[in-house]
Amino acid sequence: MKSLRARLAADPAIGTGNVLQRVLAHGADPAGPGLTFDTAVDHFPAEHPLTLGELDDRVQARTAWLHEHGIGRRDVVAIWATEAQDIVLSFLALARVGAIPALMNGKMTPAIADEYIRRLRVTAVLADAAHRPLLRTDVLAEPRELGTGDRGKAPEHYRHHADDPVVITHTSGTTGVPKAVMHTHTTLYAALKHLLTMPQAQGTDRILNALPIPHTATVLMVNQVLGNRAEMLLLSSQDAPDVLRQIERWKPRAVYGFAVTWAGLAREDLGAHDLDSVRMWFNTGDCAHEPHIRRLVAVGTRETVTREGRTSVKGSHFVDGLGSSEMGHNGFHITHTIDSDHYGRCIGKPYQFAEAAVLSSAGDELPPGKAGLLGFRSPSVSPGYWNDSVNTYRFRLNGWFLTGDLAYRDETGHYFHLDRIPDAVAGFEGPQLFTSMSEERILAALPEAADCTVVIVQENGRYVADVMLELDPDAEDRDRTADVTSAVGEDVAAIIRTVTTVAADDVPVTVTGKVRKVALREKRLAGADA
Template sequence: MKSLRARLAADPNIGAGNVLATVLAHGADPDGPGLTFDTAVDHYPAEHPLTLGELDDRVQARTAWLHERGIGRRDVVAIWATEAKDIVLSFLALTRLGAIPALLNGKMAPPIAEEYIRRLRVTAVLADAAHKPLLHTDVLAEPKDLGTDPAKAPEHYRHHRDDPIAITHTSGTTGVPKAVMHTHTTLYAALKHLLTMPQAQGTDRILNALPIPHTATILMVNQVLGNRAEMLLLSSQDAPTVLRQIERWKPRAVYGFAVTWSGLAREDLAKHDLDSVRMWFNTGDCAHEPHIRKLVAVGTREIVTRDGRTTVRGSHFVDGLGSSEMGHNGFHITHTMESDHYGRCIGKPYQFAEAAVLSSTGEELPSGKVGLLGFRSPSVSPGYWNDSVNTYRFRLNGWFLTGDLVYRDVTGHYFHLDRVPDAVAGFEGPQLFTSMSEERILAALPEVVDCTVIIVQENGEYVADVLLELAADAPEADRTAAVKAAVGDEVAAIIRRVSVVGEDDVPVTVTGKVRKVALREARLTGARA
């Protein structure tokens, strides 16, 4: 008899909108693992491991409540909350009705949230007690108050492969974030492929430190349900919370964004019990080498020797590049303590995806040439909700443009150089990359725990400012010469100032990405970070 994972992979009707119900329909044990949340769920206390049956019951209760209030097929319902359980359970309940949950990060500024919700043209809004007073828009209810008799829930909506099942948003580095729409099929395409592969080491017990309203968390919820794995979802992704939960909950894998790894790298990891961790999995922006090296030096992993399986010191770090629009990490590369393939290498595309380095007119460029990253995959979002202008702006010759500058080496490995808005990199002329410059500074100056490079144009010339965040015990010194030696001749020639800043001096988005556009604007108006 086929395994459950094989049956799910072969099911033509499974998709991101019906995984919970489909897993049960294929005979999964209702007493097996569901999800664990860091706050109370109804009458269950915080960190109670909900069984699959208990999870289904709590989702059905919310489905019944929403149905009684007229929410149904194609209704867009915005969810603005902080706690993981409010977002995930609301998402699962709404998709059962054929509605389209639109997930908002709890850190979004109220005026931006209000405008974002307006652009969605929502049917209703769910907001928790902290966010409800911040909106002028009517709020249907607080997510925690959703619930009634689960027996009153209607029959599960039958999704078509092209039905929209979620709207998430980009980081909003330039203002109001873009609303990324995914369908029943696109947000499950990568997971369906992974079900046909051996389950990765450590993915039986996962700590989810990803931003909860992000596409990545929807993917993780559906992945662990299909794998019949355990997962604790954290409402906060700051480094102290993640470290505390690793020590308490003993996960074998930790999933997060680059900002969480940089936060962990600031800590003295030797003082913490991290032996349970086999794997760190990064999505979104690729991670920096010094941060990865600190993480793979802790934890343990299994290797195969002549004498069989044995456990050794040091963990895996799976890096890559992903975005809400890509629907899953598009690339992957695995690091251990023995790795030496860094330099912002994001690896090779997954088997379900294709990638290319493109010219500005869409021609594919050869190995070694820098260009625009084009991505093609069944996981790619069909577009931005109510925004056809941006939907088609990021398409070129059949490729989705990720907004990244990359090159590919002769072995087929891709290397990330910068985001397009942050670089000065025409196909002719100067090649000035901020992200690669940051990578080189971090690799060369061990006392620098994080850094930001920005480039602006003043009086017809490019100038670069470098912001260094130093370790607490770093001595005072002028590091200008060392920074210039690290970044390479082209960027070194335009460096105007090297400054030491605090962690709170660098503006970031709701997902922790540096808002370089805000820093550039500040410098052009004479302000300082």
């Protein structure tokens, strides 16, 4: 008899909109693992591990509430909240009635949240008690109110077509109002169907989810752990001290997060904490910096095969790559251990379900070693931005989705990330000025630097670069201009204007922790004009 994972992989009806239902339909034990949240769910206390049956029961109650209040097929319902359970349970219930949940990060400013909701043209809004009074838009209810529904009155599960839209998430909003990324029943499950046919990765039986809860990545993780019959604790806060505390308390074997969380963890004295349970760190979104990865793989344990058999050794795995809401899953992957030396912003190779290429501005594929636009093709790619065909087609070129990144590949087929397009000065001819690669080189050269930000602006007809270093608390107070200049390479070294020391709070970030370099550039240009 096929295993449950094999049956799910072969199920033509399964997709992002019905995973919970299909897992139960294929015979999963209702007493087995569902999801665990860090706050209370209805009458269950915080960190109660909901069984699969309890999870289904709580989703059914919310489905009944939505049905009773007239929410159904194709209704777009925005959810603005902080707690993981508010967002995830509302998403699962809205999918059951055929609605389209639009998940919003709780750190959005109210003005941007209102404008984002307006652009979505929503049917209704759910907002928690903290966010409800911040909106000018009418709010239908707080997400926790949905739990009062009578599960016995829940309608039949909506039957999704493969192309049905099932969720809207959003980009980081580095340049203003985030773009609304739409995914269908099949696009956001395509990668998971592939992974179900592969051996389950080490550590993925007990996962700490430190990803932003309203992000596409968390939707993927919810569906992945339900299919794998794994345990997962979802954190409402992704701040490094909260993540570190939960690792020690909950003892996960894998931790999933964004680069900003790894940078935060790397600032801590990891040797002073009990992190032995961790077998794997999994990064998505922006690729991570080498010094942060090295500090993480030095802790935890992993299993390896020796002549004496399978044994545990000191040091964990770090799976790096590059992903985005639009890509639908990490498009690339590379695994690091304590012995790794393949860094330099290497994001590895594409997954088997995906294709990638480095492109010219005309969409022609460039040879190895040549920097260009990163193109991506996969059944997991979003069909487009909700109510925004202009941007949907702007990011398509010659059959490829443009990720917004600059990259190159080497002769072995490994891809290397250079920068985000808006942050670089890099035509196909002329100067090659990359901020992300410069940050990588500076961090590798300065062990006392916990983090680093480089911005490039044009001033009086020439480019200048400003470097902001966040140093360890015990770092020596000295001028590091010479160290920075020797680290970044000729082109960037020639334009360095300032090297300053900053605190973490001095650098503006988006709701998902990405540095808002556009804001830093505008600030510097305003200062130059003053």
